[in-house]
Amino acid sequence: MFRRTAVFGVWIAIVLVAVPCLGLDGTPSDGHILEEALAHGQAFENLRHITDTIGARLTGSEELEHAAAFAIERFKAYGLSNVHREEWRLPSTWERGRCAVTVIEPNSRTLVAASMGWSLPTAPGGITARVINISAGTEKQLGALGLATRGKIGLLDLSGAGVDEFFNGIRSFPRRMADAGLVAVMAPSFKQDRLCDTGWVLGAEPVKVPFLSLAREDSQYITRLMAKGPVSLHIELGDRIGPDRMVPNIIADLPGRTRPDEYVVLGGHLDSWDLATGATDDGTGVMAVLEAARTLAALGLKPDRTIRFIMFTGEEQGFYGSLAYVKQHDKELDKIQAVFVMDTGAGRARGVNLQGRKDVARRRRRCWGPC
Numbered sequence: 001m002f003r004r005t006a007v008f009g010v011w012i013a014i015v016l017v018a019v020p021c022l023g024l025d026g027t028p029s030d031g032h033i034l035e036e037a038l039a040h041g042q043a044f045e046n047l048r049h050i051t052d053t054i055g056a057r058l059t060g061s062e063e064l065e066h067a068a069a070f071a072i073e074r075f076k077a078y079g080l081s082n083v084h085r086e087e088w089r090l091p092s093t094w095e096r097g098r099c100a101v102t103v104i105e106p107n108s109r110t111l112v113a114a115s116m117g118w119s120l121p122t123a124p125g126g127i128t129a130r131v132i133n134i135s136a137g138t139e140k141q142l143g144a145l146g147l148a149t150r151g152k153i154g155l156l157d158l159s160g161a162g163v164d165e166f167f168n169g170i171r172s173f174p175r176r177m178a179d180a181g182l183v184a185v186m187a188p189s190f191k192q193d194r195l196c197d198t199g200w201v202l203g204a205e206p207v208k209v210p211f212l213s214l215a216r217e218d219s220q221y222i223t224r225l226m227a228k229g230p231v232s233l234h235i236e237l238g239d240r241i242g243p244d245r246m247v248p249n250i251i252a253d254l255p256g257r258t259r260p261d262e263y264v265v266l267g268g269h270l271d272s273w274d275l276a277t278g279a280t281d282d283g284t285g286v287m288a289v290l291e292a293a294r295t296l297a298a299l300g301l302k303p304d305r306t307i308r309f310i311m312f313t314g315e316e317q318g319f320y321g322s323l324a325y326v327k328q329h330d331k332e333l334d335k336i337q338a339v340f341v342m343d344t345g346a347g348r349a350r351g352v353n354l355q356g357r358k359d360v361a362r363r364r365r366r367c368w369g370p371c
C-alpha cells in the first residue's frame with residue numbers, strides 16, 4: 001500500500017507543473033527535480049522519525065512539541081528562511097486513559113471501545129446504565145424519546161435518518177447529549193475488524209458527556225441484544241483533561257526573487273490522533289511538504305514568489321491551526337496566490353480537490369497543463 005510514489009506523488013507533481021506558475025529562476029528540467037527527490041530524498045527517513053521515534057502527535061502533547069522542534073531543525077538544515085513557530089491557544093489538552101466497556105445484562109462480555117478525543121472521563125469506578133438507541137441524536141429524534149434518555153447510555157445509529165443533520169451540527173452534538181440527560185454516548189466505529197475511531201471534529205473543548213467509539217461489530221452485537229430485551233453496560237473511562245496550552249504552527253519560506261511579498265503556500269498538518277502514529281494522516285502529507293522544501297532548496301531554485309511551507313497543528317480537532325494562521329495573517333491574505341494542502345493520506349495521487357472553488361478551475365488547468 002505504501003509506496004515511494006505515494007508519498008511524493010502530489011508534491012513532486014506540484015513542483016513540476018507549478019514551475020511555470022512559480023517562475024523559478026534557472027528552471028531545471030523536470031528530470032532534475034525528480035532526480036533530486038528520488039535520489040537524495042529524505043522523506044521516508046523523516047517520516048520514520050516522526051512516527052516510529054516520536055510517535056503519535058496529539059495536539060497539545062509533548063510529542064507534538066518534539067515533532068515541531070524536529071521540523072524546525074530540518075527546515076533550517078535544508079537552508080529555508082524565516083523558519084519559526086507561530087503559536088495559537090488550544091482551549092484544553094486531553095490525554096487518553098483507561099477505557100473498559102462490559103456487558104452486564106443480559107450476559108457478560110467485554111467489548112472493544114475507545115474514548116473519543118476530548119471525552120469527559122466517567123466518575124471513578126465507572127457507570128452502569130441501560131442502553132438506548134438514539135438514532136442520529138438530532139433535536140427531533142431526542143425530543144421524540146422524551147424522558148426515556150435520562151440516565152441512559154445512548155447508542156448512536158448513523159446509518160439512517162438524520163445523519164446529514166448530525167454531521168452538519170456536530171459541534172452542538174455534545175450539548176444535545178448532555179441536555180438529554182445521557183450518562184454516556186457510544187458511536188459505532190466507521191472502521192471494520194474491531195478497530196475504533198479516535199475522534200471526530202468535535203473541537204478541543206471537553207465533550208460534555210463520556211463519549212466513546214464502539215467497535216462496529218460490537219455495536220451490531222448490542223443492537224441484536226436490544227432487539228430481544230434490555231441491555232446494560234458498565235463503562236469506565238479514565239481520560240484526563242488539562243488546561244489550555246499554546247501550540248505552534250511551523251513556518252518556513254523559500255524567498256521570492258521578484259515578488260517576495262506574494263506567496264504560494266504548501267501545507268499539511270503535523271498533529272495526529274493518538275491510537276496510532278499518524279503515518280498517513282498526515283505524516284505523509286507533512287513530510288512531503290518538508291521534502292518539497294528540501295528538494296527546491298537543494299537545487300538552489302529561486303521562485304518569483306515566496307513559497308511558504310506550513311505545518312499546521314490542531315487540524316484534527318477542527319482546523320485550529322489553519323484558522324489561527326488566517327487570523328494572524330489577515331492582512332496578507334490577498335497576497336497569497338495559491339494554497340496546496342495535502343491531507344488525504346497515502347496512495348497514488350489522482351487529482352486535486354478544489355474544495356468547491358470552481359472559480360479557479362480554469363487557472364488550475366492552465367497552470368497544471370503539460371509544460
Ligand SMILES: [Zn+2]
Nearest residue numbers: 269281282343
Ligand atoms: Zn488530516
